[in-house]
Amino acid sequence: MDQDRVDNGLRRFESLCRERGLPLTVQRREILKALLQRDDHPTADQVYGCVKERITGLSRTTVYRVLETLVRLGVVRRLHHPGTSVRFDGKISRHHHLVCRKCNRVIDLENRSLDHLELSSMRLHGFQVEDYSVHLVGVCADCGRKSRPTS
Amino acid sequence: MDQDRVDNGLRRFESLCRERGLPLTVQRREILKALLQRDDHPTADQVYGCVKERITGLSRTTVYRVLETLVRLGVVRRLHHPGTSVRFDGKISRHHHLVCRKCNRVIDLENRSLDHLELSSMRLHGFQVEDYSVHLVGVCADCGRKSRPTS
DNA sequence: TGCCTAGATGGTAATTGTTACCAAAAAATG
DNA sequence: CATTTTTTGGTAACAATTACCATCTAGGCA
Ligand SMILES: [Mn+2]
Ligand SMILES: [Mn+2]
Ligand SMILES: [Zn+2]
Ligand SMILES: [Zn+2]
Numbered sequence: 001m002d003q004d005r006v007d008n009g010l011r012r013f014e015s016l017c018r019e020r021g022l023p024l025t026v027q028r029r030e031i032l033k034a035l036l037q038r039d040d041h042p043t044a045d046q047v048y049g050c051v052k053e054r055i056t057g058l059s060r061t062t063v064y065r066v067l068e069t070l071v072r073l074g075v076v077r078r079l080h081h082p083g084t085s086v087r088f089d090g091k092i093s094r095h096h097h098l099v100c101r102k103c104n105r106v107i108d109l110e111n112r113s114l115d116h117l118e119l120s121s122m123r124l125h126g127f128q129v130e131d132y133s134v135h136l137v138g139v140c141a142d143c144g145r146k147s148r149p150t151s
Numbered sequence: 152m153d154q155d156r157v158d159n160g161l162r163r164f165e166s167l168c169r170e171r172g173l174p175l176t177v178q179r180r181e182i183l184k185a186l187l188q189r190d191d192h193p194t195a196d197q198v199y200g201c202v203k204e205r206i207t208g209l210s211r212t213t214v215y216r217v218l219e220t221l222v223r224l225g226v227v228r229r230l231h232h233p234g235t236s237v238r239f240d241g242k243i244s245r246h247h248h249l250v251c252r253k254c255n256r257v258i259d260l261e262n263r264s265l266d267h268l269e270l271s272s273m274r275l276h277g278f279q280v281e282d283y284s285v286h287l288v289g290v291c292a293d294c295g296r297k298s299r300p301t302s
Numbered sequence: 303t304g305c306c307t308a309g310a311t312g313g314t315a316a317t318t319g320t321t322a323c324c325a326a327a328a329a330a331t332g
Numbered sequence: 333c334a335t336t337t338t339t340t341g342g343t344a345a346c347a348a349t350t351a352c353c354a355t356c357t358a359g360g361c362a
Contacts, residue, residue, distance in 0.1 A: 023358045059312040080231040098278045122262055126292030127249045134285050141277030174329045210341040
């Protein structure tokens with residue numbers, strides 16, 4: 001867990017809320033904190049699962065709603081990856097993903113060379129690029145071991 | 152519409168079916184043809200919408216099932232992108248996508264330099280990469296025009 | 303500090319995309 | 333053709349997400 005990411009994220013969130021007159025609720029803070037502390041890419045339900053112990057009476061609906069708010073504020077990213085339900089990513093700096101086509105796990109990939117792809121020369125037909133990321137699809141280490149037994 | 156892609160796709164599909172003893176049904180052929188003819192990234196429901204006119208009595212269930220089969224055969228790709236439902240891509244050669252965060256459109260991006268990223272040097276922690284693609288997120292030309300009126 | 307009000311939450315019901323199931327229909331095989 | 337195997341259509345079940353509304357809370361103000 002990256003304590004700096006947690007602190008910075010929470011601070012940025014609080015100032016954004018003040019800026020826009022959004023009330024700072026326990027639910028919002030705890031849900032964001034939970035996301036910032038993990039470095040996987042949980043679904044709304046998984047977030048609910050780990051936050052409900054800290055906030056008694058937390059509603060699943062609230063989790064969906066708060067996650068939506070956090071995405072709108074730009075402190076969290078929404079991911080669309082295999083496995084039916086939407087995933088959330090507490091890491092908003094540019095990074096890339098390894099996607100396992102067997103277990104649907106999504107693993108962060110940090111790589112400086114991928115962070116600076118030359119896009120300016122592309123024919124984008126008027127599309128305004130704001131960010132990008134590279135998705136590497138394949139089989140993760142765990143799944144690779146399982147399918148090809150200890151050779 | 153790229154007639155070669157349609158022809159090649161259908162031919163490949165037919166030989167794969169024979170190989171694996173899968174019956175060649177009208178539904179499978181028409182659904183694949185519809186996907187190969189489009190160069191957007193339709194949902195199952197959109198595919199149903201445009202194929203049902205060609206096959207009377209076509210069931211939505213069949214569309215979902217056939218799309219799944221086509222993905223398993225490797226003649227179409229499943230995409231996970233904004234807008235809740237799964238999208239399908241009839242183009243299976245390596246290519247990239249522009250994703251509009253306003254209208255959720257997904258536009259193909261062909262770019263030679265993106266097709267040959269140097270991955271071998273990366274620390275992949277045992278992940279076996281089979282393919283990759285780059286997602287450029289931003290605002291498409293149409294949406295850009297709308298929000299920032301004719302200046 | 304104790305009200306007031308806009309906005310947020312919780313709980314339930316509705317909606318939507320997708321899958322399970324099974325009887326009827328269509329392909330392959332010989 | 334007759335047989336066997338697999339697919340299809342239709343409906344019911346499911347799961348993720350959203351709509352709704354009564355209740356509650358954060359934040360502003362006396
Ligand atoms: Mn990530
Ligand atoms: Mn595509
Ligand atoms: Zn895996
Ligand atoms: Zn757009």
